[in-house]
Amino acid sequence: MYSEIHINDHMLLRYGYTDDLFTAFQSLVYEGIELPLLILDAYYYHIRETVDAQLQQPEFLAQQRTNRQVQWMHEYYGRMQHVPETVSDYSLDPKRDAIAFCGQFLDTALKAFPDRKTLILITNSHDQTAVQGKTLPPGFQTFYFQKAYVDEILQFQFCEPVWRQVHDLVAKHKDHPVFGREPFGNWLYAQARDAICLINVGERIIREHPVGLFLDHTELIYPGNVLSLLALKYNLPFVQVQNRLLSDINIIPSRASHYAVYGPHTRNWMVENGIPPAKITPIGSLRFEDIQRGDLKTKQDLLNDLGLSDARWVVAFTTSPYAVEINEQIMRWFSQAGQDLPVLVVIKTHPDDRYPYHEHPDSHIRLMPDGYSLQDLLYASDCAATIVSETALVAAMLEKPLLVLQPSMSYHYILNNNSYPKHLAEAHAGAVVRSADDLRQCLTGLMHDDKTRKRLAVQAKRFLRQSLTIKPPVPSQRLYRLVRNWMRAKWADGE
Template sequence: MMNTFERNFWSLYVDFLEAFSEVKYKGISIPYLCHFRSLFTNHHELKQNLSSESFSQQLYQTVQDKKLFQQRFTEFKKMHTNNKVKRKANGKVALYNAANLLRFPIEITKKHFKPEHSFVIRDIRGKTTSPRPITAEGLPAYFLIDYDESIDHHVELIQKQVAGIIEKHKKHPLFGHPTFKEAFNAQVERIAHRIIESTNMIKKLPISCIVFSSTHYYQSRTLAIVAARHNIPTICMQHGIVGSENGYMPKIADVDAVYGHFEVDWFKSIGVADDGVKVIGHPRFDLINKEATITKETLTKKLGLDPKKKNILLIVRGNAYIKHWRKLLDEWDGHDQYNVIIKDFPAQTPHPLTENYDFAVSSKGYHLYTLLPHVDVVVAYLSTVGLEAMIAGKPVFLLSIPAPTYSGYYDRLGQMVQKEPVGLANLVNRYFVSEKFRAKESSKRKKFLAYAYPNVKSSGQRLIELIAEMTKGQGKA
């Protein structure tokens, strides 16, 4: 069952696909390639109305089943897939880091992706980029902008077509808003150029497979569809937990390489075929249980911790939920039992909370994986860090303030997830004093991990095996 927000969101998306389906370039329907949410970034009234029951009365379509939504994109992809095209011999694996979400550590990339068999795809050159750049991982980089052409006249014709369609739908809650036309026209232009860039690059470079960080953005989604036209297999890595479903729908790549069985079951629930999802994990998690890069004594001195106290790592994200975090710390204030290390994301500067509580200190920019070996407990919001900490063998307690599209990812942890900060604080206190409760937490965590991240072999190795399987018979990958 979908809630009101989800039903309205996906129905609005289908309105968009239907109304502009004939807006095409090179035979590809442009709305299917768009980053939909950014088309109404500045339409605040619409974003508020998505949670309203009455909003559905303003829409043309009503989506009652996510399977039917995904099916549209499955059929769209199929329509543009040509398995008869012969790929270039001795093709190489291309890594495309959309929105910097690939997150392959340098040492992992160097281990599994050699320059004779791999390269990196980037969007544009920097002002000081050399003609033949080599990345920090030692891989050659090729830039899509180098394969672009002048298509101004074609873009103008498409945008004129868009204007005509908008004129017919002036009373629509999205299409009739002045910010929509500007946002859509900008994507139309960029997508048209990306179709040209992708086509020309694929024709000139020997590519056996493309590994994406995400196909949620028009830059990568367009490349994935053009790759399908040229019979080039595509893999989309999972860049974080499926916290919000609309960050992972629709599925576009041939195979989504996921963390565990949660994602397999979730993708199946929206109608994705078994062979479209593979449990791979993520190569960056291969580094979680490496030998500590700093001793506990050194970290204690660097952060100014009291060595007699328990270390709690608190994961925050800017000022999000800050009132809840204050209530949590208020519960511990005066206990004189804990060092609370506050790690903010993405900021590296000390979080404001460190100024209000003597026992709270900044993580001083230390990497998560450097901190994890030396903490006793991790407290976080519903983020990927919770999973990472459990992989590191740490007890995790989570504050649950879910978005309307929350997938229920951490529901299997039961009471280890709390809606109120006071309950969260009491749970942590209980963990430190009750051996029985520690055993219960450990059991819950192990069962959760068996489902969420079955760690049979290194993720990097599993990914290489998947690439080999998908490129079999097409030259060395």
């Protein structure tokens, strides 16, 4: 599973306090939208210290379980919906024939919707990079959401009625572990201000552009959070399109009209968490649609670019931004393996991983050369290794065996609060490695034993089949068909 469906202690507190926030401050409303629904990401960071401290208090946790009476994630999914009232049915407007989506979906849109009206929302550097240097069709427009949002904040005038309402509500909850802390009122007012500004930008999009459907990959942060709520307000479809491996934070809460997901595994997991099956369609991965096409680097290319002449068993290791001690465990494993076996470990670092891999002294451990993509590295390697990442999917698509690294990991508020890091191990995506001895045995088997290679090949195929919809049509075409079901009446050709 991407994360457990039974509520652990971390979830009990984090989602319990989120439920409290939605209930205690639901009267903070602007343009028909409850403001607390738009501050989740900031709120999760705000309560981090409180949650981490209370996880060390067994008696308090037992009391919380008794008081809250929740056991399963689908219970929190239902309790935290808080949908706005529909005030107008814009779905009936035939002129609303445009699709709005984040910039990261541009390549997909160019394949699936080249002749349609689209609005590309530029919110972050990923969106900006996606559109940079691209020639857009005549019907494609860009909207710089981040700039519009910042402009709204800069122009915002102090609003005494909102400030007073916030502090009056906070005063009613002085005994609450989060709301009762002295700075909470001022913090909440600042968040309410930002939420109001978000709503203004979202309303502007709907007012000034003929959007008939929204696509985004998350509702946790903007623009997806505000657009999913405004979509409900105006009865417009909002489709959440899976773009990464998911965890509970991605769907609790979630109010999308529909979900376009990787494959059967995600669909089943979402259903267990409370999302109706009829709202979920497996389409595959848009990002990996073209992964097996085009020229990729070979093993000899990799060895040449690293200045190595001797043939070795190449392990592609993709990192995760875990704590230093976790990555140190893994590096010790690879270091010991290289002392006994003719292996070369080539590392692709996660953008947020700060471990100093470049300082590692072992000659058989190298960083991925410049100019290589993940696909290049995996294609040029003999096997892949990771804790939990989409490396597993790409490796399976390229028919590379996988080593699932499972170092000992302590609790972390963000990176290890559920069973997500164990996902690949529990999904039997590859050979599970929990020690240096495990790694040595796995590599020895891969290098010298046909049965080991065949067994891991079977596991990889089964994992891929469960995780990704890979049969024709391709994901972009599946997404097109999904969107067409809503837009058929508005598109002149009906197709």
